[in-house]
């Protein structure tokens with residue numbers, strides 16, 4: 001059986017990455033402006049809490065009277081290029097290890113800027129647990145979820161049938177509908193920002209679990 005995992009908010013908390021990036025941006029800003037890194041970080045986190053993601057760098061630069069589109073774009077680059085300080089949670093590493101020991105063939109499939117995703121994969125050490133980490137951004141624009149291109153590549157590579165494929169993810173907007181259309185199965189982990197979201201009709205997973213450590217048991221029930 002082939003089991004592929006999503007990365008962000010499935011194998012680790014994406015907020016850990018966001019906080020790591022904010023620390024890098026805060027350090028960068030503190031080096032060039034009369035504000036401490038801690039104060040800059042606090043502005044970023046307060047903005048995140050109040051407005052959700054998207055305008056944190058604008059808010060920080062405006063707060064110190066240094067806003068320009070160029071400055072903002074520079075901070076976006078600092079954020080994207082920083083070396084993330086994130087760790088694979090023990091429940092993820094032990095689950096992956098247990099599944100590999102049981103003979104499951106493991107993969108990673110993650111969307112997003114592939115340079116950024118690769119830095120996350122490196123920091124988390126995910127490659128030591130999977131046969132291949134598919135960063136969909138490396139495979140062209142039509143390779144992102146909910147498209148099925150990457151999963152078809154995975155099936156060709158492993159010579160497995162779609163019925164033997166399971167994808168584990170957190171995002172009902174794109175993690176389940178594609179794999180299910182291929183004939184594979186899906187498991188939703190209730191974690192991250194979308195944990196409360198009710199899937200639209202057709203976007204449901206086959207099974208839902210509260211934590212990644214329940215995935216081995218869910219896989220057993222899919223096999224029956």
Ligand SMILES: [Mg+2]
Pocket residue numbers: 006007008009010169170171
């Ligand atoms: Mg995700």
